[in-house]
Amino acid sequence: MEGATTNICYNLLDRNVHDRKLGDKVAFFWEGNDPGDELTVTYRELLQRVCQFSNVLKSQGQKGDRVSIYMPMVVELVVAMLACVRIGAVHSIVFAGFSAESLCERIMDSQCSLVITADGFYRGDKLINLKLLADEALQKCREKGFPVEKCIMLRHLSKAAEDDLSSQCPPAKRSCPDLQVPWNPDVDLCWHALLRGASDVCEPEWVESEDPLFILYTSGSTGKPKGVLHSVSGYMLYTATTFKLVFDHQPDDVYWCTADIGWITGHSYITYGPLANGATSVLFEGLPTFPDVSRMWQIVDKYRVSKFYTAPTAIRLLMKYGSEPVQRYKRNSLKVLGTVGEPINPEAWQWYYTVVGEKRCPIVDTFWQTETGGHMLTPLPAATPMKPGSATFPFFGVVPAILNESGEELEGPSEGYLVFKQPWPGVMRSVYGNHSRFESTYFKKFPGYYVTADGCRRDKDGYYWITGRIDDMLNVSGHLLSTAEIESALVEHAAVVEAAVVGRPHPVKGESLYCFVTLTEGATLSGPLEAELRKQVREKIGAIATPDYIQNAPGLPKTRSGKIMRRVLRKIACDERDLGDISTLADSSVVEQLFRDRCLTTP
Numbered sequence: 001m002e003g004a005t006t007n008i009c010y011n012l013l014d015r016n017v018h019d020r021k022l023g024d025k026v027a028f029f030w031e032g033n034d035p036g037d038e039l040t041v042t043y044r045e046l047l048q049r050v051c052q053f054s055n056v057l058k059s060q061g062q063k064g065d066r067v068s069i070y071m072p073m074v075v076e077l078v079v080a081m082l083a084c085v086r087i088g089a090v091h092s093i094v095f096a097g098f099s100a101e102s103l104c105e106r107i108m109d110s111q112c113s114l115v116i117t118a119d120g121f122y123r124g125d126k127l128i129n130l131k132l133l134a135d136e137a138l139q140k141c142r143e144k145g146f147p148v149e150k151c152i153m154l155r156h157l158s159k160a161a162e163d164d165l166s167s168q169c170p171p172a173k174r175s176c177p178d179l180q181v182p183w184n185p186d187v188d189l190c191w192h193a194l195l196r197g198a199s200d201v202c203e204p205e206w207v208e209s210e211d212p213l214f215i216l217y218t219s220g221s222t223g224k225p226k227g228v229l230h231s232v233s234g235y236m237l238y239t240a241t242t243f244k245l246v247f248d249h250q251p252d253d254v255y256w257c258t259a260d261i262g263w264i265t266g267h268s269y270i271t272y273g274p275l276a277n278g279a280t281s282v283l284f285e286g287l288p289t290f291p292d293v294s295r296m297w298q299i300v301d302k303y304r305v306s307k308f309y310t311a312p313t314a315i316r317l318l319m320k321y322g323s324e325p326v327q328r329y330k331r332n333s334l335k336v337l338g339t340v341g342e343p344i345n346p347e348a349w350q351w352y353y354t355v356v357g358e359k360r361c362p363i364v365d366t367f368w369q370t371e372t373g374g375h376m377l378t379p380l381p382a383a384t385p386m387k388p389g390s391a392t393f394p395f396f397g398v399v400p401a402i403l404n405e406s407g408e409e410l411e412g413p414s415e416g417y418l419v420f421k422q423p424w425p426g427v428m429r430s431v432y433g434n435h436s437r438f439e440s441t442y443f444k445k446f447p448g449y450y451v452t453a454d455g456c457r458r459d460k461d462g463y464y465w466i467t468g469r470i471d472d473m474l475n476v477s478g479h480l481l482s483t484a485e486i487e488s489a490l491v492e493h494a495a496v497v498e499a500a501v502v503g504r505p506h507p508v509k510g511e512s513l514y515c516f517v518t519l520t521e522g523a524t525l526s527g528p529l530e531a532e533l534r535k536q537v538r539e540k541i542g543a544i545a546t547p548d549y550i551q552n553a554p555g556l557p558k559t560r561s562g563k564i565m566r567r568v569l570r571k572i573a574c575d576e577r578d579l580g581d582i583s584t585l586a587d588s589s590v591v592e593q594l595f596r597d598r599c600l601t602t603p
């Protein structure tokens with residue numbers, strides 16, 4: 001589509017309101033963290049709000065600017081992202097569970113001129129003072145010589161001042177005595193005050209097909225997150241088409257994807273794919289376990305959800321509580337169930353299929369990545385015979401192959417590296433600011449192929465089974481984490497000389513973080529030091545990267561050339577004594593010692 005121009009916001013909203021006459025159709029049923037906090041937004045209202053906010057953004061910046069969005073799961077997050085798109089600015093959404101340090105790193109890497117955030121939000125009973133974190137990030141940016149000029153803050157929990165347009169977002173019903181809302185008049189702007197008088201008419205900025213659409217950071221194996229860059233038309237076409245076919249979208253569906261918009265699943269399958277199809281979605285701010293473990297099914301019945309998309313980790317979490325909390329609700333509106341984020345183990349699949357879907361609903365196990373923009377391997381519901389745990393076959397136009405270590409394509413039943421042989425519309429276009437990293441990460445190991453970094457097996461019927469990452473990446477609750485990034489956070493602590501992090505299988509999270517740390521001479525791994533190390537990682541990266549196990553490692557198993565043998569550490573973490581070939585190990589007594597000192601407690 002090179003040479004053509006378009007605007008995604010126009011296709012998602014104006015076209016649905018004006019050409020398809022869907023103005024009165026609900027775009028989002030917003031369901032807050034607390035039951036009873038709710039809001040319905042139609043396509044017409046969403047268009048108006050996006051246009052108003054686009055005019056606000058236009059007064060603060062222009063086409064091509066990068067904008068960091070650090071917000072909870074509220075309708076205004078969608079408004080902010082689509083307003084960026086409408087004026088041709090590039091959004092970089094940072095998951096609100098990330099730390100100030102992570103936000104600072106991402107703001108600087110993408111050179112954002114504006115940050116949009118909120119005062120705070122609740123995750124279950126826990127208050128997150130988001131503005132406080134955003135301010136900390138902006139302070140860090142300033143110290144590093146990158147002052148961000150403007151920060152727009154939405155009042156989500158606090159009541160806006162008298163003269164603010166507080167009606168734009170109903171303040172949360174609960175009182176928030178611990179909410180702190182620092183205000184820096186040099187930088188901060190009030191979302192509501194800015195909207196006052198903003199016109200709800202805003203002509204979209206027509207952009208080139210290959211112009212950048214957004215940046216979304218994903219963990220990189222060297223530790224520094226990669227700014228995955230997607231472009232306009234290909235991504236639009238791919239998310240719209242995959243959404244329509246993989247969920248068999250019908251006009252009267254109510255669709256619910258439980259992901260956070262801060263991750264690619266939320267970008268592609270809460271905002272872009274569903275809105276492009278004029279779908280009605282549930283936008284949920286809360287947790288599956290709050291106020292109790294029936295919440296998901298209560299919401300399914302409340303809105304009569306027909307298509308439901310979640311992660312294996314959520315299924316495993318709820319499975320622990322048995323079928324009663326599910327069966328308290330009818331769920332008879334459900335038609336298709338989906339999963340994404342990590343391989344689903346057959347037990348969890350069976351539970352999802354029999355208990356949640358009562359064997360009526362096909363499951364679409366969708367394999368894809370931040371980099372791919374949309375689904376790559378997936379069944380089509382009710383058309384593809386399922387095998388529990390397999391993402392089955394490629395989507396239309398996707399050509400996978402399995403390679404061995406020397407890069408030869410394997411035929412028939414086989415296992416090896418999963419690669420794609422042909423480009424598809426939604427493929428990322430670059431790593432923001434570092435095109436050579438894009439080439440070396442995805443195209444260098446096997447020239448001529450896109451490398452997923454996942455292992456994969458193909459069975460005799462041609463079904464694909466993802467076996468997990470083959471780089472130094474861990475998958476904790478469906479979130480990819482870089483071992484190198486966690487290690488460097490640990491090593492920044494004065495008492496730590498060296499650190500190595502490996503995954504240890506976990507019944508709910510998929511993998512848990514097992515950290516080996518070598519301490520400075522004289523230091524001991526006491527309770528307080530462990531707590532400090534956990535805090536250190538939380539502050540550097542975010543709560544999702546909190547170490548589960550920390551083991552003192554006076555020495556780490558290394559090859560003679562000094563490379564840490566993670567394979568051996570993984571065995572130690574799992575207490576598997578069969579180490580395979582360790583002839584390259586420089587000093588095998590280290591391994592004995594590590595086995596003796598293993599962490600035996602469950603976190």
Ligand code: WTA
Binds near residue numbers: 218264339343468
């Ligand atoms: C893993 C998430 C097995 C895989 C959309 C991939 C999966 C990584 C599946 C990308 C699945 C995702 N079956 N593994 N259905 N879906 N993965 O970038 O390892 O956050 O490379 O994108 O998640 O994670 P990302």
